[in-house]
Structure formats: structure tokens, C-alpha cells
Amino acid sequence: MSLPKDNKDSIPEPTKGLEGIVAADTNLSSVNGEKGILRYCGFNIDDLALDTTFEETICILYDYELPTEDRLSEMTKNIGEARVLPDEVVEVITKLVGKTSPMSTLRTVVSALGHYEKNVPLSELAPKALRLVGQIATAVAMIHRLREGLPIIKADPERGHAEDFLRMLHGDEPSKIQINALNLYLILLADHGFNASTFSARVTAGTLANLHSAITSAVGTLSGPLHGGANEKAMDMILEVGKPENASEYIENAFNNKQKIMGFGHRVYKVDDARRIHLKNMTELVCKENGNMEIYRTAEEIERQVRKRKSIITNVDFYSAPLLYELGIPTDLFTPLFAMSRVAGWTAHVLEQYKNNRLIRPRARYVGQIDRTFTPLQHRSEKRF
Ligand code: CMC
Numbered sequence: 001m002s003l004p005k006d007n008k009d010s011i012p013e014p015t016k017g018l019e020g021i022v023a024a025d026t027n028l029s030s031v032n033g034e035k036g037i038l039r040y041c042g043f044n045i046d047d048l049a050l051d052t053t054f055e056e057t058i059c060i061l062y063d064y065e066l067p068t069e070d071r072l073s074e075m076t077k078n079i080g081e082a083r084v085l086p087d088e089v090v091e092v093i094t095k096l097v098g099k100t101s102p103m104s105t106l107r108t109v110v111s112a113l114g115h116y117e118k119n120v121p122l123s124e125l126a127p128k129a130l131r132l133v134g135q136i137a138t139a140v141a142m143i144h145r146l147r148e149g150l151p152i153i154k155a156d157p158e159r160g161h162a163e164d165f166l167r168m169l170h171g172d173e174p175s176k177i178q179i180n181a182l183n184l185y186l187i188l189l190a191d192h193g194f195n196a197s198t199f200s201a202r203v204t205a206g207t208l209a210n211l212h213s214a215i216t217s218a219v220g221t222l223s224g225p226l227h228g229g230a231n232e233k234a235m236d237m238i239l240e241v242g243k244p245e246n247a248s249e250y251i252e253n254a255f256n257n258k259q260k261i262m263g264f265g266h267r268v269y270k271v272d273d274a275r276r277i278h279l280k281n282m283t284e285l286v287c288k289e290n291g292n293m294e295i296y297r298t299a300e301e302i303e304r305q306v307r308k309r310k311s312i313i314t315n316v317d318f319y320s321a322p323l324l325y326e327l328g329i330p331t332d333l334f335t336p337l338f339a340m341s342r343v344a345g346w347t348a349h350v351l352e353q354y355k356n357n358r359l360i361r362p363r364a365r366y367v368g369q370i371d372r373t374f375t376p377l378q379h380r381s382e383k384r385f
Pocket of ligand 1: 225229263265310316
């Protein structure tokens, strides 16, 4: 690209999409894209996936340590008690449901919740952050109940987060497998390095804007189809394909039409997404329980057909889609569910940013014209465009 002389020399060429740029240090999660390993504070996700809960994951992300029994029960109690929304925020949801997408409603809810919090010193910010983790789950369930004209189900603080969410959403008792499946989903998606939404939360926090402003930025960023919105689109594709026999033709057409296939590809993972196998196995289990193996087999065949044609990895959004679908979650709640998990990581990152803050302020390389002649309005020709 030819650039104005005085710009060309002074500013280096930008890296499109900031690919490979290391923007900060973190003690929270590490993503090894070459080996397909994800760790939270040094603990491998493969171990956490097998034997923990979302609450324990939050302890790790907030404390950088495995919790004691007392710490875990305190966390479970606190998050349980946090699953309550101020009446005014319930009114906001009531006014918005049906008029806008659940993800847009959720963004407004997060912003509105900030009005009901006091300014507190940094040392007291963690309880406020945790409150938001609890409230987002309640808001997602409520958005669904209200738009369906169903009565709101109050949170039961005695229950685990995954179990209580499913109960608040569906109004009946979830099975053990369903609780485990949602727990797994919430654990696996809780944090992931400097993904786009976490980065936007940190940029906002870096200006010393408040916690709710940072999380509102993050919710908006997550909503895009190249990030959190991909799970919903992946499910639309699986349903459209319908059965395994249709997958080959569908994927062939998609590649021929240069379509991006949702749930595939990743900026960092080169061999495999560390979360994929856990989500895939759990999807199989839930589909078996539901007696609906067709969804699982269709997803598996789509994956096979994509991998046959291009060496792109299956990302977290692909198997998340049939998993959430089989848990009875409507597709337009998939991205809000992603937010319900990722809010653990977002808030942990905001706390980390505040602890060692410096304004995040990169530069842009100006590539437009310079030294143009300014003509006052009254002397401009009308035929300029
Ligand atoms: N379907 C078909 N081709 C793809 C896909 C895909 N999903 N993803 C990447 N490619 C191809 C792309 O066409 C390009 O090919 P070529 O070099 O021949 O032109 C190459 O792979 C590199 O792709 P890119 O778009 O330059 O890669 P990126 O690092 O900028 O984008 C991505 C990463 C995740 C945005 C992209 O893979 C994508 O759009 N995937 C579909 C949306 C999706 O599943 N998003 C969820 C991401 S993971 C969870 C999250 O962060 O929320």
C-alpha cells in the first residue's frame, strides 16, 4: 500500500486482527495453541473437566488457588445468594423481551445492574464481581420465562449454579446428567486468554471505568458471530443438515460458496481445541439419555466432512451447540449461556487489570490522504460527490 511519506516511515505496519500480538501478562488462563492445552491458573482443563464444578472454577480464577472445603462452600453460598435481581431490573427485562434479542437484553441488564451497586475500594470488588456472575444466570433464565409468558422461578441458593439455572429456566428438576453437562460447559468456557470479549473488558477496565462498564463491553463483543454468536449459527447448520447423509453435500456447497462454517477455525489453536473432546463426549452422553443420537451423529459427520476438506480445527462453539440444544436451551439463548460462563473469566480479568493497571492504548497507522486543502462550506462546489 502506498502511504503518505511522513506516515510511512514513522509507524510500523499493523498486524491485522492483532494476530500473535502479546498484549499483557496474566496469571489466569494459558492457551497453548501448538499443543491444544488450556490451563486455568496452571491447572489443566482436562483435570478440571473431569472432577470439579463451576463454583470451584470461579474460586480458582478469583483466588489463583484450589479452594479449601470452607472456601468452596462459602463461594457456593455467595453465588447462590447472588442469583437475585433488583425489581427495577426485572421491569427492564419485562419491557425488552420479545422486542430485542436475548443477548441485547442481557447487555442492557448488565449495564442496568451497575446502577444498584455502590462504589467500593478495589479490595472489596470481588464480592461485587461475584454478584454479577450469579445475576447473569438469573437474568438469562428470566428473559426466557418472561418472553414465553411463564411465571418467574425464584433462585434456590442451596443448589449449585448449574442445577439452579436449569430449574429456573425449565421449571422442573434437571437430571444428574443434565446438571453435569451444564457444569462441564460452564467450566470449559469460563476463561480463554485474551479472546475478543475479555480483551474488550480489559481495555474498558484499563481506563478505570467501573466493573459493570467493562462487563457491558464484553457482552457486546461476545455477541458477534465470529466470537460467541457462532454457537447459535452452528446449531442452525446442524439442524439444517438434519441427518448424517446430508452432511457431505452441505459442506461441499459451503466450501464452494466460500462460506465460513460456524464452529470451525481458531486464531490460536492449531491442532485441536482443548475443550472439544470434553464437549463432544458429553454431547454423546446427553443425546443418549434423550434417545436422540441423530443430532450427535449429524454433528460428528459435519465435523468429519469439514476436516476432510480443510485443515481447520473444530472450535468450542461446535459441540457446545448440540449439547445446549439437548439440554433444552433455545438457540437464541446459546450466546447468553456463553456469557453466563465467561463472566467468571471477564470479572477475574477486570480484577487483575485493576490490580496492576496501565491504560491500554495502541496506535493506528493512518493510511488516508494528508495535507488536503480545506475549503469553507460556502465555497464548496455542490457537485463534490
Ligand atoms: N470455515 C471455512 N474456512 C475457514 C473457517 C471456517 N469456519 N475458519 C477459517 N477458515 C479459513 C479461512 O477462509 C482462511 O482460509 P484461506 O487462508 O484459504 O483464505 C483461513 O482458514 C484462515 O482464516 P481466518 O478467518 O483468516 O482466521 P482468523 O484467525 O482471522 O479467524 C475465526 C478465526 C475463529 C474468526 C474464523 O476461523 C471463523 O470465522 N470461524 C467461524 C466462526 C466461529 O466458529 N467462531 C468461534 C471462534 S472460537 C470461540 C470464540 O472465540 O468465541
